[in-house]
Structures are given as C-alpha cells and as structure tokens.
Amino acid sequence: MAAxxxxxxxxxxxxxxxxxxxxxxxxxxxxxxxxxxxxxxxxSATTTAGDVRALETQRNDQQARxxxxxxxxxxxxxxxxxxxxxxxxxxxxxxxxxNYITVDAxxxxxxxxxxxxxxxxxxxxxxxxxxFEDIVDWLTx
Amino acid sequence: xRGQKRSTTWRVWTVVxxxxxxxxxxxARLGQLQILDHREYAAEARLSHVSEDTLSGRRGALLDRNGxxxxxxxxxxxxxxxxxxxxxxxxxxxxxxxLSPIAGVPPEQMVASVSGSSIYEVPxxxxxxxxxAQAIRKLGLPGVRLMASSRRVxxxxxxxxxxxxxxxxxxxxxxxxxxDLNDVLGGAKGxxxxxxxxxxxxxxxxxxxxxxxxxxxxxxxxIDRYLQRLAETELDKTIDKTKATGGSVIMIQPKxxxxxxxxxxPTADVTKPDLSDDSKLALFRNKAITDTYEPGSVFKxxxxxxxxxxxxxxxxxxxHDLGVFRADNWTIRNWDYSxxxxxxxxxxxxxxxxxxxxxxxTLAGPEQFYAYVDRFGFGKSTGSGLGGEVTGQxxxxxxxxxxxxxxxxxxxxxxxGLSATPLQVLMSAAAxxxxxxxxxxxxxxxxxxxGHIQTMAPEAAxxxxxxxxxxxxxxxxxxxxxxxxxxxxxxxxxxxGGKTGTANLTVDGGGYKPDAYISSFLGIAPLDDPVLAVxxxxxxxxxxxxxxxxxxxxxxxxxxxxxxxLNIPPTETALVSEQR
Numbered sequence: 001m002a003a004x005x006x007x008x009x010x011x012x013x014x015x016x017x018x019x020x021x022x023x024x025x026x027x028x029x030x031x032x033x034x035x036x037x038x039x040x041x042x043x044s045a046t047t048t049a050g051d052v053r054a055l056e057t058q059r060n061d062q063q064a065r066x067x068x069x070x071x072x073x074x075x076x077x078x079x080x081x082x083x084x085x086x087x088x089x090x091x092x093x094x095x096x097x098x099n100y101i102t103v104d105a106x107x108x109x110x111x112x113x114x115x116x117x118x119x120x121x122x123x124x125x126x127x128x129x130x131x132f133e134d135i136v137d138w139l140t141x
Numbered sequence: 142x143r144g145q146k147r148s149t150t151w152r153v154w155t156v157v158x159x160x161x162x163x164x165x166x167x168x169a170r171l172g173q174l175q176i177l178d179h180r181e182y183a184a185e186a187r188l189s190h191v192s193e194d195t196l197s198g199r200r201g202a203l204l205d206r207n208g209x210x211x212x213x214x215x216x217x218x219x220x221x222x223x224x225x226x227x228x229x230x231x232x233x234x235x236x237x238x239x240l241s242p243i244a245g246v247p248p249e250q251m252v253a254s255v256s257g258s259s260i261y262e263v264p265x266x267x268x269x270x271x272x273x274a275q276a277i278r279k280l281g282l283p284g285v286r287l288m289a290s291s292r293r294v295x296x297x298x299x300x301x302x303x304x305x306x307x308x309x310x311x312x313x314x315x316x317x318x319x320x321d322l323n324d325v326l327g328g329a330k331g332x333x334x335x336x337x338x339x340x341x342x343x344x345x346x347x348x349x350x351x352x353x354x355x356x357x358x359x360x361x362x363x364i365d366r367y368l369q370r371l372a373e374t375e376l377d378k379t380i381d382k383t384k385a386t387g388g389s390v391i392m393i394q395p396k397x398x399x400x401x402x403x404x405x406x407p408t409a410d411v412t413k414p415d416l417s418d419d420s421k422l423a424l425f426r427n428k429a430i431t432d433t434y435e436p437g438s439v440f441k442x443x444x445x446x447x448x449x450x451x452x453x454x455x456x457x458x459x460x461h462d463l464g465v466f467r468a469d470n471w472t473i474r475n476w477d478y479s480x481x482x483x484x485x486x487x488x489x490x491x492x493x494x495x496x497x498x499x500x501x502x503t504l505a506g507p508e509q510f511y512a513y514v515d516r517f518g519f520g521k522s523t524g525s526g527l528g529g530e531v532t533g534q535x536x537x538x539x540x541x542x543x544x545x546x547x548x549x550x551x552x553x554x555x556x557x558g559l560s561a562t563p564l565q566v567l568m569s570a571a572a573x574x575x576x577x578x579x580x581x582x583x584x585x586x587x588x589x590x591x592g593h594i595q596t597m598a599p600e601a602a603x604x605x606x607x608x609x610x611x612x613x614x615x616x617x618x619x620x621x622x623x624x625x626x627x628x629x630x631x632x633x634x635x636x637x638g639g640k641t642g643t644a645n646l647t648v649d650g651g652g653y654k655p656d657a658y659i660s661s662f663l664g665i666a667p668l669d670d671p672v673l674a675v676x677x678x679x680x681x682x683x684x685x686x687x688x689x690x691x692x693x694x695x696x697x698x699x700x701x702x703x704x705x706x707l708n709i710p711p712t713e714t715a716l717v718s719e720q721r
Contacts (some may be wrong), residue, residue: 027422046346053343060289064216067199074210074296079370098701100634100711107708113208116587117359 198328201357226284384683398580437644440556634711638666641688
C-alpha cells in the first residue's frame with residue numbers, strides 16, 4: 001500500500017517530485033553560473049578597456065610621430081638648409097646681373113597657410129530635421 | 142560551594158570586562174582611523190594607488206605671414222621616478238644603470254636627484270623622444286613612468302630669436318612673443334586621474350577621470366621669414382664689416398603697419414638658451430623696442446614735416462646758412478662746421494644742416510614743434526603690444542618748465558637731447574610714406590583658435606601731417622638719396638628715398654661716449670608708392686661713422702632683394718626685356 005502511495009498511478013499525468021540532491025545540485029549550478037556571469041562580464045570589460053588603452057596609446061604614438069614628421073618637414077624647408085643645399089649640392093650663388101622682365105600672366109596666388117595650422121571648421125548640421133525635431137514640430141503646430 | 146561559585150562569577154566578569162575594554166579600545170581606534178582621521182588616511186591611500194597628472198595642451202605654433210613655422214611643439218616625455226621605489230640603494234643603482242644609456246643621463250646623477258628629494262615623485266630627465274620613451278617602457282622598471290610633455294622646436298633655427306623669445310621647462314613663454322602671447326599659445330591645462338598598479342602603470346579597469354587639455358592657438362605673425370633672414374644677414378654683414386658692437390634692422394609695410402622683419406644684434410640662441418648670468422639674459426632683450434638712442438639727423442624729417450605742414454616754408458623756400466645758429470648763448474654748428482650760404486629748404490635736408498633744422502624749429506615755436514613730435518609718436522608707446530617696449534624721453538616746456546631752454550629745442554630739431562626706440566623712429570618715416578597716416582605697428586596677423594580665426598585689422602594711430610606735406614617730404618627724401626654717392630647707395634631699378642643719421646652715443650648718467658657714434662639710415666621704397674619702410678641702425682662702427690657710409694649700403698642690399706621678392710616691378714631702366 002505504502003509503495004503504491006509513493007509511485008503515481010500510471011496514466012494519471014502526475015509528475016514525480018525531484019529528489020533533494022538533484023535540486024541541490026541544480027541550485028548549486030545556478031548559483032555558480034550566476035556568480036560566473038559577473039566574472040565573465042568583468043573579464044570582458046577588462047579586455048575591452050585594455051584594448052581601448054592600447055588603441056589610445058597607439059593613437060598618441062601616431063600623433064607624436066606625425067607631429068615629429070611635420071617639424072622635420074619644416075626643418076627641411078628652412079631657409080638656411082635650402083641655401084646650404086643650393087650652394088653645396090647645386091653650386092648656386094647670388095646673381096651678378098639682375099634682369100627684370102614682365103610676363104603676360106597673372107602673378108601666382110600667395111601661399112596659403114597649411115590647413116593643419118588653421119582653425120577647424122565647425123561641423124555643419126544636417127539639413128534634414130531629426131526625428132525628435134519632427135515630433136516636436138508635430139506636437140506644436 | 143557557594144563561595145566557589147561567587148569566585149568563578151567574579152573571574153568570568155573580569156575576563157568579560159577585559160574583553161569589552163580591549164574591544165572598546167579597538168573600536169575607538171577604528172573610529173579614530175576611519176572617522177576622525179579618515180581624510181588623512183584616505184588621501185594617503187589614494188596617493189599610493191591613484192595618480193593625478195597635469196595635462197598640457199599642445200602649445201600653438203608661431204608662423205610667419207606665409208604659414209612657415211618659426212616655432213612649433215614636438216611631443217616629448219619626462220622620465221618620472223617614485224622616491225620610495227628607489228629607496229634601496231642597490232635597486233636604485235641597478236635601475237639607473239638600465240635607464241642611463243637610453244636617457245643619456247649619468248646613473249649617479251639620476252640616483253642623486255631622486256635620493257635627495259622628499260617629494261613623492263621626481264623628474265630625472267625631460268624632453269625624451271618617442272623612441273627613447275618606447276625603450277624605457279620595455280624595461281618595465283617598478284616606480285618608473287613616463288609623463289607626456291612637449292618640447293619647443295625652432296625650424297628656422299635662431300631666426301628672429303629676440304622677437305620670438307623662448308619657453309621654460311614648464312612650456313611657459315619667458316621672453317619675446319612666447320611670453321607676450323603665452324595665454325593664447327599655451328591653451329588650457331587639463332588633469333588625468335587614474336588608478337595604477339605596483340609598477341605605476343594605469344589599471345585597465347580602475348578609476349579614471351580626464352579633464353581634457355585645450356590646445357593653444359596657432360599665431361600667424363606679420364613677419365616674413367625671407368625678409369627676416371635678409372635683415373639679419375645684412376645686419377651681420379654690416380656689423381662685421383664696420384666692426385660695430387651691434388645694431389638693429391626693422392622693415393615694415395607703411396600702409397598697414399605690419400612689421401615684416403625686426404632684428405637686433407648682439408643676440409642670444411633660443412634653441413639652447415644660456416641664462417647663466419645677467420649679461421647672457423640681456424641678449425634676449427628685443428633692442429628694437431626696449432633700448433633707446435638719440436636718433437640724430439634722421440629726426441630732421443620730423444622737424445621738416447612740422448615746418449612744411451604748418452605752411453611756414455615750402456620745399457624751395459630760400460634760406461641763408463651762416464654756419465652757426467645761436468640759442469640761449471649756445472652756438473650750434475653744422476656737422477661738418479660748414480657755412481653754406483644761400484640754400485633752399487630741401488637742401489637743409491639733403492645736406493643735413495643742423496643750423497637749418499634749428500631755424501625751422503624756431504619758426505614753428507616750441508608749442509607747435511613739440512606738438513608734432515608728439516603726433517609722430519615720440520615719448521609714447523607705439524602700441525605694438527610687444528612686451529618691454531619703452532617710450533623714450535622728450536623734454537618739453539610743459540613737462541620740464543624749470544630747466545627746459547630754447548637750446549633744447551634747437552638740439553632736438555636735429556635729433557639730439559631726446560631719445561627714441563628704433564621702432565618709433567621707423568614709424569615716423571612710415572607715416573610720411575603713407576600720406577601722413579601713422580599706423581600702429583602690427584606683429585600679429587591672425588590667431589587660429591580651435592574653432593575660429595581672429596584676424597587683426599590694421600589700425601591707424603592718426604593723420605599726423607597733411608597728405609601733400611607727406612608727398613613733398615617724400616620728394617625731398619628722394620633728393621637726399623640722389624645726393625649720396627652711387628657707390629654707397631644705388632638701388633637698381635627702383636627710386637628710393639631716405640635720410641641718414643649719425644648720432645653720438647649717450648652714456649648712463651648723462652653725457653656722450655667719446656668717439657662713439659650710432660650710424661643709421663631711414664628709408665622708404667619705392668619712392669612713388671612706398672611699400673617698405675626700413676631702418677638700419679649700427680652701433681659704434683669703427684672708422685668712418687657717417688650713416689651714408691655705414692648704414693646706407695645695407696639699406697640698398699635689403700631693398701634690392703626685398704622689392705622683387707614682394708612682386709614690386711622695377712620703375713626704371715632695369716627693365717631690360719618684355720614678353721608679350
């Protein structure tokens with residue numbers, strides 16, 4: 001009688017309640033996974049932050065190199081170097097006689113300031129209104 | 142039995158009280174540490190794992206009028222060492238030995254700079270390059286870190302040294318335009334706060350707060366690097382040729398007041414500033430605006446302008462030169478002690494007659510004469526905005542009623558007894574070249590802020606003489622040049638005007654230095670429509686001191702090279718061929 005009470009009658013559709021050890025194991029697994037999630041998240045954040053720092057360092061390095069190259073170009077274009085190269089390599093010197101001529105062509109435009117030294121142009125806003133602006137316009141006809 | 146129980150209870154209570162007392166002490170101590178002294182300990186703990194760096198915005202560049210950089214900034218790194226990390230002598234010596242070949246600093250010097258310091262972190266060397274910084278990073282030494290900084294670089298070398306100035310270790314301008322424009326060039330500093338590990342490296346996921354530094358603005362000057370170099374080269378050549386002690390050359394555009402070149406000698410080296418003593422420091426002074434001198438005969442232009450503008454004389458008004466002029470029992474003579482007889486007013490200028498200048502000033506009278514001296518900007522700032530500019534001195538009946546005498550005006554009329562800066566003298570000629578309109582000297586053309594550009598418009602100081610007076614004076618200046626030997630002054634293809642000057646050198650405390658002169662030439666070119674006003678001033682030339690001999694040839698060389706460079710076509714027969 002007692003055995004018949006413990007086991008559900010076949011075909012009645014009743015489920016057997018799980019044994020306590022199974023419940024405990026499942027609960028432990030759930031807790032473990034729950035505890036693991038922040039760890040995975042933290043690890044992922046650490047990796048991403050590390051990548052960001054590495055990229056920032058790379059960006060700073062590239063900027064430093066770019067500026068160094070800009071100044072190197074400026075030094076290569078310095079008047080004293082040009083004169084030295086002209087005299088030493090091309091054997092050039094000041095003219096002994098100056099002849100002036102007129103030419104039937106407009107003078108070249110004055111040298112423009114290199115763009116990197118000019119102020120950045122302000123960003124132009126998009127001509128088409130944003131969704132938010134559309135909603136505000138619809139609400140306030 | 143009852144007595145034993147009572148004894149046990151007493152002992153238990155003793156232990157309990159002792160435990161409670163100890164716990165109380167611990168709680169009190171914890172309260173002190175965590176509540177009362179919280180801030181102090183929190184700050185100490187924060188210092189051990191949180192760093193706060195000051196971020197400097199990239200210092201703006203100084204550019205010439207065509208955009209060529211005269212001064213720029215290069216990223217560099219400062220090597221910082223924690224004092225605690227090098228507290229152990231053996232570890233410090235090993236770390237310093239590893240750093241030394243890369244940083245280029247002797248290890249003993251590095252160890253000494255850290256061990257002698259009481260602050261948390263010490264910079265052992267500054268201005269390391271990117272490659273040096275990378276090599277040091279790879280060493281991974283504990284307590285050693287690199288702080289981003291920048292280094293000032295002068296692509297044109299020492300060009301315009303006194304005008305540009307230099308910056309200190311903290312990247313703040315100390316002299317010249319670097320100092321005058323420091324707020325504009327320097328930008329705004331920012332801060333970076335971050336948690337770091339035991340090696341001093343930034344933690345990937347730690348506290349991090351950054352207030353970004355704002356970069357400085359780029360400043361476009363009115364200086365032209367080619368003309369500046371031309372001015373310096375000719376100045377050096379003239380000083381070398383005449384064995385002079387120094388001098389100045391300034392070039393400006395009369396119509397705008399834009400300074401194209403400003404050079405003085407002796408000068409200092411901005412690329413490697415030597416500040417070891419006051420005499421070295423004095424070399425950084427921009428003498429074109431900070432030092433005054435008696436302008437001498439070039440000042441006769443002002444006297445002549447006064448007399449012509451008041452309508453007292455015309456260019457061909459006759460005058461008889463007796464060779465002497467008396468004022469207050471003093472006798473004034475010409476520079477060559479000559480008596481020239483019948484002369485025109487133009488000849489007073491072309492022959493540079495002191496007696497004639499004194500006569501013209503007397504015709505005008507002190508009130509009018511000094512009014513014109515004031516109009517031409519003597520005795521007051523030119524408004525250039527350059528730091529350290531002085532005003533010079535002019536004694537007038539109003540400013541010094543007790544001791545001023547008529548002879549003072551007589552000597553002032555030919556540029557003695559008053560002092561002016563080279564820039565003031567040049568601006569007077571620029572006003573004549575610009576139809577009587579005096580412009581304020583301008584050194585900054587544009588400032589490119591991150592977002593907008595501020596353009597500096599030319600600013601007029603005022604109409605100092607009538608346009609027709611200015612035209613007459615220009616013609617007279619042309620006559621002056623015509624009278625100079627072509628071997629000394631002959632500008633091929635262009636007609637120019639000018640005035641020579643030879644003045645005694647004053648000494649501190651009054652009086653003149655024997656046999657010491659300042660020779661100068663003040664000129665404009667081309668004469669019919671001047672685009673250049675140039676002053677060449679040479680201090681204490683050896684041998685013949687006359688401005689015609691010493692300074693005029695330098696003016697010729699400068700103008701001959703500068704006018705074609707500025708696309709000014711020649712006006713005379715130098716035009717040898719024409720293509721159609």
